[in-house]
Amino acid sequence: MKTIEKVNYKGFIWPLVVGVIMWCMTPIRPDGLSAIAWQMFTVFVATIIGCITKPLPISGTTLLGLVVTVLLGLAPVESTKSASGVVTNSGILSAFSNSASWLIAMAFIMAAGITKTGLGNRIAYNMIKLFGKRSIGIAYAITGLELIMGGLIPSNSARSGGVVWPIVESISETYDSKPDEKSRKKIGAFLDFMAFHANIISTALFVTGAAPNIVAQAMAAKAHYQMTWIGWFTTAIVPVVICAVVIPWLIYKMFPPEIKETPNAKAWSEGKLAEMGKMSVPEKIMTAVFVMAILMWVLAGFFDIQQFEAAYVAFLAVVILLITGVLKVDDLLKEKGAWNILIWLSILVFMASKLTDYGFIVWFAKTVQSGLHGISWGVVLAVLVLVMFYSHYFFASGTAHVTALYLPFLTVSVAAGAPLALSAMMLALTTTIMASTTHYANGPASILASTGYVSQSEWWKYNFILGLVYLVIFGVTVPLWGKVIGLW
Numbered sequence: 001m002k003t004i005e006k007v008n009y010k011g012f013i014w015p016l017v018v019g020v021i022m023w024c025m026t027p028i029r030p031d032g033l034s035a036i037a038w039q040m041f042t043v044f045v046a047t048i049i050g051c052i053t054k055p056l057p058i059s060g061t062t063l064l065g066l067v068v069t070v071l072l073g074l075a076p077v078e079s080t081k082s083a084s085g086v087v088t089n090s091g092i093l094s095a096f097s098n099s100a101s102w103l104i105a106m107a108f109i110m111a112a113g114i115t116k117t118g119l120g121n122r123i124a125y126n127m128i129k130l131f132g133k134r135s136i137g138i139a140y141a142i143t144g145l146e147l148i149m150g151g152l153i154p155s156n157s158a159r160s161g162g163v164v165w166p167i168v169e170s171i172s173e174t175y176d177s178k179p180d181e182k183s184r185k186k187i188g189a190f191l192d193f194m195a196f197h198a199n200i201i202s203t204a205l206f207v208t209g210a211a212p213n214i215v216a217q218a219m220a221a222k223a224h225y226q227m228t229w230i231g232w233f234t235t236a237i238v239p240v241v242i243c244a245v246v247i248p249w250l251i252y253k254m255f256p257p258e259i260k261e262t263p264n265a266k267a268w269s270e271g272k273l274a275e276m277g278k279m280s281v282p283e284k285i286m287t288a289v290f291v292m293a294i295l296m297w298v299l300a301g302f303f304d305i306q307q308f309e310a311a312y313v314a315f316l317a318v319v320i321l322l323i324t325g326v327l328k329v330d331d332l333l334k335e336k337g338a339w340n341i342l343i344w345l346s347i348l349v350f351m352a353s354k355l356t357d358y359g360f361i362v363w364f365a366k367t368v369q370s371g372l373h374g375i376s377w378g379v380v381l382a383v384l385v386l387v388m389f390y391s392h393y394f395f396a397s398g399t400a401h402v403t404a405l406y407l408p409f410l411t412v413s414v415a416a417g418a419p420l421a422l423s424a425m426m427l428a429l430t431t432t433i434m435a436s437t438t439h440y441a442n443g444p445a446s447i448l449a450s451t452g453y454v455s456q457s458e459w460w461k462y463n464f465i466l467g468l469v470y471l472v473i474f475g476v477t478v479p480l481w482g483k484v485i486g487l488w
Contacts, residue, residue, distance in 0.1 A: 179452025
């Protein structure tokens with residue numbers, strides 16, 4: 001017998017209550033703000049709250065927000081044009097022409113090729129083989145693995161849950177370290193916690209490292225700052241390298257494993273590589289296609305050539321994988337994550353663009369600018385970074401957090417006189433490290449904190465300390481290194 005799918009109807013309460021209250025406040029809205037701008041802001045806020053309370057999965061919630069936008073007359077279905085052909089009001093269908101959304105969707109499909117061919121596992125086993133003689137060596141190997149995977153797999157949850165965690169679990173069980181009080185601290189707890197922070201570090205290195213990065217990129221574009229692949233990488237490389245050296249050592253000292261030497265790790269990884277055999281033809285093609293994509297993304301930062309545009313490069317890579325038989329069309333259709341993110345990211349970016357079109361962002365910038373008169377932009381930016389970071393205790397989604405706060409915070413920083421590029425990158429990189437807060441901070445946290453190896457109190461305590469370390473490293477190096485590379 002067919003049954004009706006479960007819907008979290010309680011999750012509709014807060015979005016509905018907040019939305020109705022804010023809508024009723026339209027007659028007493030702030031001075032200088034049009035009615036349509038306030039109403040669009042109301043729908044946007046209600047949608048973001050819905051992304052947090054999750055009455056429906058995020059794609060369903062944002063689709064509902066899009067339908068309400070048209071229902072309330074805040075946007076047409078199709079774009080309207082003047083007699084001269086100029087778009088006067090973008091319709092909701094234009095949301096799905098967003099290049100950032102298509103880039104991340106195609107990157108997800110590329111990642112399917114990494115997984116399907118076994119290339120990701122081969123890279124992982126080779127890293128453990130090279131650095132697995134000691135537990136601290138495995139920690140650095142996991143960090144190196146994540147840094148490589150960060151460029152290959154755009155989903156931090158997919159990297160953590162699909163590649164790194166199975167390896168951590170296998171190594172832990174090799175040393176009879178299981179998720180119980182008797183044996184978890186032998187090595188499993190250390191590697192589990194290390195895997196989480198390796199994921200944070202890798203997410204910070206690439207604009208395609210996780211979905212919230214792409215959201216920040218899209219939101220920055222609304223403020224007229226273009227984050228290129230190479231631009232993000234160049235800005236992040238110094239703080240990321242410092243973290244890659246310091247964080248594993250710090251975790252090793254703070255939360256040490258009982259087993260310090262791991263001679264079996266090399267034999268274990270060699271056995272796994274022996275099972276895989278020589279590099280297959282699909283793996284070789286996948287490697288070549290990925291290298292091609294990286295080179296084209298890098299060159300896009302130097303040459304203004306349409307064929308080097310990031311989304312097009314991702315499309316090209318996927319087509320090559322299809323033509324060569326590495327992937328088949330069914331593989332594309334099965335990538336739910338790709339199509340899911342295409343829906344919700346496109347809609348959220350569209351809503352943010354309507355806020356700009358209706359003058360909300362300009363009003364917000366002017367209001368903040370007048371309120372911050374006489375305060376140093378450096379102080380303002382520092383406060384915004386801290387608020388962005390610690391407010392993540394109230395969010396279970398990095399995407400929802402970035403969508404809600406990134407553009408307003410960037411607007412405030414620039415209004416206070418801070419350089420646009422520095423503000424955009426400083427806030428964007430802060431969103432990558434704010435996961436070092438809770439066990440529900442993001443997908444990898446949910447995966448690795450629920451394994452039983454690390455207690456919730458340990459997770460919160462050690463993450464609080466490491467959060468301070470991240471803030472110091474990024475807060476000091478990004479402005480200094482940014483000055484060297486001409487970011488500001």
